[in-house]
Amino acid sequence: MTTSKWNGVAGAAEGEAVLVVGGAGGGAADDAGGAVAPVTRAAVVAEARRWIGTPYRHQASLMGVGCDCLGLVRGVWRALIGPEPETPPGYSPDWAEAGGGEALALAAARHLVPIDPATARPGDVLLFRWRSTTPAKHAAILIAPDRFVHAHEGAAVSEGHLGAWWRARVSHGFGFPGVEG
Numbered sequence: 001m002t003t004s005k006w007n008g009v010a011g012a013a014e015g016e017a018v019l020v021v022g023g024a025g026g027g028a029a030d031d032a033g034g035a036v037a038p039v040t041r042a043a044v045v046a047e048a049r050r051w052i053g054t055p056y057r058h059q060a061s062l063m064g065v066g067c068d069c070l071g072l073v074r075g076v077w078r079a080l081i082g083p084e085p086e087t088p089p090g091y092s093p094d095w096a097e098a099g100g101g102e103a104l105a106l107a108a109a110r111h112l113v114p115i116d117p118a119t120a121r122p123g124d125v126l127l128f129r130w131r132s133t134t135p136a137k138h139a140a141i142l143i144a145p146d147r148f149v150h151a152h153e154g155a156a157v158s159e160g161h162l163g164a165w166w167r168a169r170v171s172h173g174f175g176f177p178g179v180e181g
Contacts (some may be wrong), residue, residue: 041123
């Protein structure tokens with residue numbers, strides 16, 4: 001089994017967001033520590049939808065209590081893959097502008113499965129950048145070819161339409177490792 005961390009990963013720059021997710025091969029063990037069940041795209045979609053209505057709370061990741069866009073992805077991971085052994089470091093709402101670089105995308109690329117965003121399927125993670133000159137700083141989980149679930153400031157976790165405005169801002173695509181289907 002691999003370990004999960006958010007910081008202190010070899011090769012990561014100081015202050016860089018690092019997402020390391022555990023559970024070699026994907027799947028969640030039963031409560032008795034039994035066999036690992038495969039994770040399906042349908043399970044990712046269903047879990048993402050369970051978060052709908054969770055209030056936006058910067059840096060949080062607790063269904064029904066609060067989360068931000070990264071917290072949503074982390075929460076879906078925990079529900080389907082297993083616990084995070086380390087809490088992510090604090091980050092400010094303007095972390096991407098302040099730190100520069102593609103911290104979110106680089107972290108995701110080290111620990112999720114990079115895909116061409118044009119081939120993304122339900123259950124995949126999409127990253128967005130607000131302007132072509134800024135780093136990606138928003139994440140969502142695709143739940144249908146033209147729908148996604150995301151958390152954004154000022155609103156509860158919601159389902160959104162992946163229309164022209166959002167498609168123009170997709171910068172990266174990733175799959176959860178070990179997802180079947």
